[in-house]
Amino acid sequence: MADIDWSRWTPVDRATLVFVLSGDDILLIEKKRGLGGGKVNGPGGKVDPGESVEQCAIRECKEELGIDVSELEQLGEHRFQFVDGYSIHCWVFRTSKWGGEPVETDEAVPLWRRTDAIPYERMWEDDHIWLPLILEGKAFTADWIFEDDTMLDHRLTLLAQAPGAPTE
C-alpha cells in the first residue's frame, strides 16, 4: 500500500459485480472472456459512458445471464490497482430479486452453488476475503494491489453503511 496515494487514485475503468442470493444458494458465473476470463465470479462488467453503476449492474446481469435483477443492495467498493498501471474501481451489489432463468450466453455460464461451497479456488485470489461479508450483508471498502492474477497487498475496511455512489 505504501507506494500508492489512494487519495488521488483515479481508475482507468469502473465496473460492477452482482451476487444473486436464493436461500442457501448463490448465483455465480464461469466467465468466458474479458478480465478474469476462465475464472468463477459474479456477473458484472465495465460501466458504459453515461451509465450509473446500478444501471451497469442490471445490464450486465441481462447480457451475461439473461436475467432481470432488481432491488440491488450496494454493499462493497473495490479499488484494484495492477502494477502494470491498469486500475479498476468496482462496486459490489447483492440481491434476492430477479426474474427469468439464468442461461448460458457467449459471455458466461451460470453456476448455482451453496453459499457454504463457494469454489474460491477457481476465483480471484481476493474473493474469499470479502465475499463472506457480502453474504452477511456487511458493507466495506477495500484496496488491492495485483500483479496479473497475484494479489500482492490489500487493505479492507468495514463500514457502518454502504459506500456512496462513485463521483469520478
Ligand SMILES: Nc1ncnc2c1[nH]c(=O)n2[C@H]1C[C@H](O)[C@@H](COP(=O)(O)OP(=O)(O)OP(=O)(O)O)O1
Ligand atoms: N480481483 C478481482 N476480484 C473479483 N472481481 C474482479 C477482480 N478484478 C476485476 O476486474 N473483477 C471484476 C470486475 C468486473 O466485474 C470484471 C471485469 O470487467 P469485464 O468483465 O472485463 O468487463 P466487461 O464489460 O464485461 O467486458 P468487456 O466487454 O470489456 O470485455 O471483473
